[in-house]
Amino acid sequence: MTSRLGAAVIAAALLSFVPGGAVQAQETYKIGAALGLTGYAAASDRAWRDGQMLAIEAINAKGGLLGKKIEYIGEDNRSEPQEAVVVYRKMMSNDKVNIFASGCVSAGNFAAAGAVIRSETPMVLCSILPPRPEEQKWAFSILPPPRFEMEARYGWLKANSQVRKIGIMHDPTPYAQLMKDVAVKTAQDSGFEVVAVETYKPDDVDMSVQIGRINAAGGGAIIKMGQGGSTVTVAKNIKQLGLDTMILMASLDDGVPLKAAGEVLGERFMFVAPPVQIPSSIPDGAFRKAADTFLTAWREKYGDRDPNAGARGWDSITVIATAVELAKSYNGPAVRDALEKLPPIQGAFAKFNFTATQHVGITENPYVVGVLRDGRFQVK
Amino acid sequence: MISRVSTSTDRPWRALLPVAVVLGVMAFGLTSSGYVVTVIGFAAIYGIFCTGLNFFMGYTGQASFGQNAFAALGGYGTAILCGNHYWDPLAAFLVSMVFAGLVAYLVGLPTLKLRGHYLAMATFALGLITYEISIEWNGLTQGYMGISGIPPLGVWKFELANEKQMLVALTLLMLLGVWISVRLRDSRFGRALRAIAGSEPAARALGIDVARYKLAAFVIAALYASAAGSLFAHFVGFISPEVFGAAMVIQSFTMLFLGGIGTTWGPIVGAIMVLMLPEFLRGLKELQDVVYSMALIALLIFAPKGLAGLGSLFARRPKAPVPTPSGAPARAIAK
Numbered sequence: 051m052t053s054r055l056g057a058a059v060i061a062a063a064l065l066s067f068v069p070g071g072a073v074q075a076q077e078t079y080k081i082g083a084a085l086g087l088t089g090y091a092a093a094s095d096r097a098w099r100d101g102q103m104l105a106i107e108a109i110n111a112k113g114g115l116l117g118k119k120i121e122y123i124g125e126d127n128r129s130e131p132q133e134a135v136v137v138y139r140k141m142m143s144n145d146k147v148n149i150f151a152s153g154c155v156s157a158g159n160f161a162a163a164g165a166v167i168r169s170e171t172p173m174v175l176c177s178i179l180p181p182r183p184e185e186q187k188w189a190f191s192i193l194p195p196p197r198f199e200m201e202a203r204y205g206w207l208k209a210n211s212q213v214r215k216i217g218i219m220h221d222p223t224p225y226a227q228l229m230k231d232v233a234v235k236t237a238q239d240s241g242f243e244v245v246a247v248e249t250y251k252p253d254d255v256d257m258s259v260q261i262g263r264i265n266a267a268g269g270g271a272i273i274k275m276g277q278g279g280s281t282v283t284v285a286k287n288i289k290q291l292g293l294d295t296m297i298l299m300a301s302l303d304d305g306v307p308l309k310a311a312g313e314v315l316g317e318r319f320m321f322v323a324p325p326v327q328i329p330s331s332i333p334d335g336a337f338r339k340a341a342d343t344f345l346t347a348w349r350e351k352y353g354d355r356d357p358n359a360g361a362r363g364w365d366s367i368t369v370i371a372t373a374v375e376l377a378k379s380y381n382g383p384a385v386r387d388a389l390e391k392l393p394p395i396q397g398a399f400a401k402f403n404f405t406a407t408q409h410v411g412i413t414e415n416p417y418v419v420g421v422l423r424d425g426r427f428q429v430k
Numbered sequence: 431m432i433s434r435v436s437t438s439t440d441r442p443w444r445a446l447l448p449v450a451v452v453l454g455v456m457a458f459g460l461t462s463s464g465y466v467v468t469v470i471g472f473a474a475i476y477g478i479f480c481t482g483l484n485f486f487m488g489y490t491g492q493a494s495f496g497q498n499a500f501a502a503l504g505g506y507g508t509a510i511l512c513g514n515h516y517w518d519p520l521a522a523f524l525v526s527m528v529f530a531g532l533v534a535y536l537v538g539l540p541t542l543k544l545r546g547h548y549l550a551m552a553t554f555a556l557g558l559i560t561y562e563i564s565i566e567w568n569g570l571t572q573g574y575m576g577i578s579g580i581p582p583l584g585v586w587k588f589e590l591a592n593e594k595q596m597l598v599a600l601t602l603l604m605l606l607g608v609w610i611s612v613r614l615r616d617s618r619f620g621r622a623l624r625a626i627a628g629s630e631p632a633a634r635a636l637g638i639d640v641a642r643y644k645l646a647a648f649v650i651a652a653l654y655a656s657a658a659g660s661l662f663a664h665f666v667g668f669i670s671p672e673v674f675g676a677a678m679v680i681q682s683f684t685m686l687f688l689g690g691i692g693t694t695w696g697p698i699v700g701a702i703m704v705l706m707l708p709e710f711l712r713g714l715k716e717l718q719d720v721v722y723s724m725a726l727i728a729l730l731i732f733a734p735k736g737l738a739g740l741g742s743l744f745a746r747r748p749k750a751p752v753p754t755p756s757g758a759p760a761r762a763i764a765k
Contacts, residue, residue: 142464157576160668163668181579
C-alpha cells in the first residue's frame with residue numbers, strides 16, 4: 051500500500067512538471083546575468099550582483115531606461131560551464147533578456163558565447179573576453195587588463211625595495227594564466243629576474259613546497275596570481291617557514307582574504323587595489339564623485355562589506371544604461387554598436403573607454419598598492 | 431484455486447512505460463524553446479554515458495569511479511581534431527572512440543585484477559589523473575581557458591544547423607546506444623556478464639573467462655563515455671576540464687541509481703530526471719538544492735529499484751493468505 055501510494059505521488063509529481071518561464075509581453079528592459087553564486091566564484095559574483103542591483107534600483111528610481119523599468123534576472127551557474135550554458139539558454143529563450151551582464155566565471159561565459167552571438171545579444175562581462183574574434187565582437191569586459199596588475203606590483207617593488215629576484219605563484223584560472231604570461235614576459239624589461247614559476251590549486255591547504263622552492267632559488271618576493279583563501283594559506287606558510295624578509299604581493303581580491311593575510315604578515319603583505327577599495331586614495335574630481343555615489347548606496351545597504359566587485363557590477367549597469375540611452379533603442383545590435391561609440395565613462399571602479407577596437411573598457415591603470423595598517427586598508 | 435500473480439509480461443504497458451516517457455520527453459523537446467532543448471540534449475548525452483556505465487556497473491556488477499576519464503578523452507579528442515586540425519566531425523568522433531577504447535584496454539588489463547573497493551579507488555585515480563592532465567597540459571588542452579569553436583555535429587559538408595536538428599541526432603544516437611545495449615545484454619556475452627555480477631567464482635566454475643569479460647565490459651563502457659564526451663563538445667562548442675571533473679562522476683551515479691541500475695532504460699530515465707528536475711525547481715532560488723535533494727531521497731525511498739521499475743509498483747500484489755480454521759493458508763488449498 052505504501053509503495054503504491056508512493057508511486058502514485060511520484061507519478062503525480064512527474065505529470066505536474068511543466069517547464070516555467072511563460073513568455074510575457076516585454077514591458078521591461080531585461081538584463082540577464084549568469085553568476086557563480088555557488089562554487090569558486092561565489093565571493094566575487096555575489097558582490098558583482100549586489101552592485102548591479104543597487105545600480106538598477108537607482109536607475110529605476112529615476113524612471114528607468116527610455117521609459118522602461120529595468121528587470122534583473124540573475125541565474126546561478128554554479129561556477130561551471132555546463133550549468134552556464136543551461137542558464138544562458140534559459141535567459142535567452144524563456145526570459146527574453148535584452149542584454150547580458152554576467153559574472154566572473156570565464157569558462158561559463160566562453161561556453162555560452164557561441165549561442166549568445168547567434169541571438170545577437172550583447173554581453174558586458176566581469177570576466178575576460180571570449181577567445182574567438184566573432185565572439186569578442188559582442189562582448190565587452192569590465193575587468194582591467196592583466197598587465198595593469200603587474201605594472202602596479204613591479205612599479206612598487208622597483209621603486210621601494212631592493213628585491214630584484216622574484217617568484218611567481220599562480221592558480222590555473224584563465225585570468226591568472228594570462229597574468230602569469232604577462233609577468234614572465236615583462237619581468238626583464240621591468241628590471242626583475244623570475245627565479246621560479248609555481249602553480250597551485252585554489253583549494254590547496256599547504257603551499258610550503260612552492261614557497262620553499264622560490265626561497266631556495268633566491269626569490270625575495272612572491273607575486274601571487276589568484277583569488278580567495280589561497281592568499282591566506284601562502285601568508286601563513288611564509289610565516290611558518292620563518293621567511294622573515296619575504297614579501298608577498300597578491301592579486302585584486304575581496305577584502306576578507308586580504309585582511310586575513312595582512313594580519314599574518316603585516317606590511318610585508320601587499321595587494322593590488324582599485325581606489326574604491328581604499329577610498330582615501332581617490333583624488334577630488336569626477337572619480338571621487340562617481341565613487342562616492344556608489345559607496346553611499348553600498349554602505350547604506352551593506353555596511354563595511356568590501357566594495358571591490360560591487361563597484362564593477364555597479365559600473366557594468368552604468369555602461370549598459372549609457373549605451374541604451376545613446377542608441378535610443380533596446381535592440382541588441384543597436385546597443386552593441388552604441389557600446390563601441392560610448393564617450394569615456396567615469397565609473398566607481400575605474401574609467402571606461404570602449405571603442406570599436408577596444409572591448410576591454412579600462413585603458414588607464416586604476417590600481418594602487420595597498421596594505422593593511424591599523425586594521426584598515428591604506429596605500430603602501 | 432491458486433491466486434494469480436501479475437507480471438510485467440501480463441501488462442506490457444509497464445515494460446513500455448519508460449520507453450514512452452523517454453520518447454515523450456524527446457518529442458516535447460522538439461516542440462519547446464532552446465532552453466528545454468539544451469536540457470534534454472544534455473540528458474541524451476548523459477543517457478549515452480550512463481548506458482555505457484551500466485554495462486560495467488549494472489550488468490557486470492563492478493564499480494568504476496573513473497568513466498569521466500574516457501569522456502574527457504572523447505571530448506578533447508574531438509575538440510582538438512575538429513577545432514585545431516579541421517577534421518570531419520564523424521572521423522574525429524570515431525578516432526576518439528577508438529583511442530578511448532585502446533586506453534581502456536591498456537588501463538583495464540592490470541586494473542581489473544582488483545576487486546571491490548580497490549577497483550573503485552583505482553578507477554577513481556584514473557579519473558583524477560585525466561582531470562589533472564587536462565588542466566596542466568596547457569599546450570594541448572589550453573587548461574582552464576578551454577577549447578572553443580568546436581563545430582556542430584555533421585558529416586562531410588552537411589552540418590546540423592540548429593539545436594533541434596542536434597537534438598534529433600542525439601536522440602537517434604541514444605536509441606542506437608540502447609539498442610546495442612539490449613542486443614548485447616540478451617546475448618551470450620550479456621548472460622556471462624550477469625553471471626559475473628552474481629558471483630565471480632560461480633561464473634568461473636561455469637567456464638566463463640571472468641577477466642576477459644570484465645575487460646570487455648570496461649572497454650564498452652569507455653566507448654560509450656567517449657561518444658558522450660565527443661557529443662558534448664559538438665553540442666556546446668566548448669569544453670574545459672570542469673566539464674569532465676568529479677561532478678560528472680557523482681551526477682552519473684545519481685542518474686544510474688535513480689533510473690534503475692542494471693535495467694535497459696533506467697540510465698536514460700535517470701539522466702532525464704536528474705537534469706530536468708533542478709530546472710523545474712529553479713524558481714525556488716536558494717531553496718532549489720534543498721528541495722532537489724529531498725526529492726531525490728523521496729524517489730529513492732519510494733522507488734528503490736529506480737524509476738524504470740516504477741511501473742511494477744502499480745502491479746497487483748498477491749493478497750495476504752487468509753488463515754483457515756486448521757491453520758493452513760487459504761491460497762495453498764487448490765480445488
